[in-house]
Amino acid sequence: MTNAKAPSRKGAKGEGRGLTIFFFLKAIGMALSQIWANKTRSFLTALGIIVGVASVTAVIAALTGLKAKVLSEFESVGAARLYVFPNRPDNVPRAKFPWEKCRLKVSEAQAIMDQCPSIKGISPIVDLPMSVESDTELIDGMTVNGIWPAWHDAVGRKVMRGRPFSQIDIDTARQVALVNEAAVTELKIDADGNGGLGEHILLGGRRFLVIGVVETTQARMLGMNSSEAEIFIPFSVAEKLLDGWYFMQFAAIATSPETAEEAKAEVEYVMRRQRGLQPDDPDTFRVAALDQYINQFKSLASGVTAIAGGIVGISLLVGGIGIMNIMLVSVSERTREIGLRKAVGATSAAILLQFLLEAVTLTVLGGIAGLVIGKLMAVSLTFIPGANLEQADVPAWAVILSIVFSAGVGVAFGMFPAYKASRLDPIEALRHE
Template identity: 35%
Template sequence: MRVLNLLKIASKAIILNKTRTLLTMLGIIIGVASVVAMLAIGEGSKESIRTSISSMGSNMITIKPGADDRGPARGSGGDVQTLTMQDYEAIKKQATLLNYITPVVNGSGQVINGSSNWPSTIYGVNSDYLKIKSVDLQSGSMFTDDEVKYASKVAILGQTVVENIFGDGAEPVGQMIRFNNIPFKVIGVLEEKGENTFGQDQDDVVISPYTTVQKRILAIDYLNQVMASSISEDDAANAVIQVNDIMRTQHKLSDNDEDDFNVSSMEELISNFSSTSEMLTLLLVAVASISLLIGGIGIMNIMYVSVKERTKEIGLRMAVGAKGADILMQFLIEAILISITGGVLGVLLGLGATVFIEKFLNWPTSVAMYSIVISFIVCAVTGIFFGWYPARKASALDPITALRYE
């Protein structure tokens, strides 16, 4: 028999048993829909993580004092005092793969304007900070090198701070505020950035010259961290190695000594979060694949029933010249058709679920073409694997015995 004739016969058999076929497909439909939706959530999460972390400065490299700690804590370096201005100067002078670099000191306190006050964090930096963090000014200007040199009491505010101490739509540039009762002149307002991956409000911030924060707010001479940006994203990994070597030399560490600092890049952070997201996605896909297994077993069972019910038909076909291979192909094609039809319906259901998840649950999703291709391949393999044995049983029937079957 030709393949086309076999397809027609298999299609008729499926159409004649619509309800049973649909119930057989159910496991495949649910399994494929779950796999498509889970992979879409996984891909969407990875893209969201990359976008969110990149918004904090895609080429950013961070040098912190103390043991390796790459968590999302907002405080940078705490009271560990192993990072100094000498370290910053050495990195600035010797690191050839860095574009911008700034010392960073930070502390918490109350921002006050008249009777309004708001708890926030002040960051002491230099004029490279905005370039490193990929932040623009909405209004005003960045402080100058002279203002850094002379520890001028000037500040740039994030949108959250502006809204809470000045009100919506206010223009605070040129006005005076106090941070922990120390007066500052507002010289700029940052553009709104929203929350980062860790749920931290990037607009709840006050920026001032690091010399001002060191001397007038914190009364310290060490740094909480150093921020820098590599020339390009491709240079980030080598820049981390270069900075690490400079720091080890600065701190006079021998080969056997552990680092008393840590250097990390945004690319590392993206990679770590993506790996975690991938593992979670694989776990969810594995759970969803159980439905495919159940669907495959359903196909095998229904094909067994079909072989039993159509034993006389099989005997008749063999009696008029059909070979065992033709019977095997007929039932195998039937199993594959059931599986692939279930796969098509599953993909459509999965795409619908993805739209629902993104629209109503506000979860980021991204449907990758490979997930659909993989789904169809898995469906075809499922049909062949679980349909083979019933089809083999059908092809091995004795024509005379089959014709006598009641």
């Protein structure tokens, strides 16, 4: 007799009732079959999510690639670098700190070198606009930099061919010059095929021997120097050519990236002492670590990321409204089914969860499709020549974030239809149509 069961067993059965793993498996399975049965409708509904996730994934991938490229070139050598600029403080009487007092002096560079233990090398840099002449070319207003030999270390640009300046070049103010590849090309001094070495050029009418070619680094891309061609001469020579006011800055390098902060503090201390500034006087100079440029770039990148995030937010909102609409349609189409489910024992919570799971399944599938498309876009970005996007890739956090956001949209916009479904009265629902 099938009905011959003890009531006590039934009583015990009611204890600790909850939704089981079978419920979730069934609910997701039914959601998938529902999506599959309405392929076109589901695709169109999820399109907002797909487009949103795909576009943000591509933007993040591009930014990640650009960041990786720029930062790797900077951080390999750049984190230990410092620059010193003259800086007239704001909000103080002009008469107290005239430009003459703010200008950097060579003696200050020497003092930094001698007194700062965390500084490995320093070089003053002075820019001279000059006319430059080779055998065949004449270029007016080219920038000529006066430097110390430590400049190569300080800015991380080595001599590729030939030799750097020696101490003798500096001490005796020899008229020797270093050039970069662009200068060799522009001045056409590579006639004999040795890359410009041993050629003579005229700087402001004086004859200089080209003794080396300096490498050009990607770091220039960030706008430290806009001119392509560069010429360098010993600082002592440049000093002689200068007349009147000139603008000087220092480039220095700390002993390691870890000591960069210390080095900056030391430089500030030495500079203040050199200038005899009182404790309450403001700095009349500015020490900039290359970190600042990196930070600038990073903040730019995060700005773009934020804008992309806003765009994706809007498309997810639009996608979410589509999801809500289709779920409302689904609830009204399946009113009888909901009535039946309630009749066979589904609680309101179970119905709510089931329809939420259906919305989430739809949006997460949309998110995954969007990620796949975004990844394909990221891969195709790496093939654009000259875009500096070779390292474009979708980072793991973007994948996780996309899925979480898609699921969140499913929950947020599926909630109202699911709630509506859960509130249906089984008697009314079974009478529907």
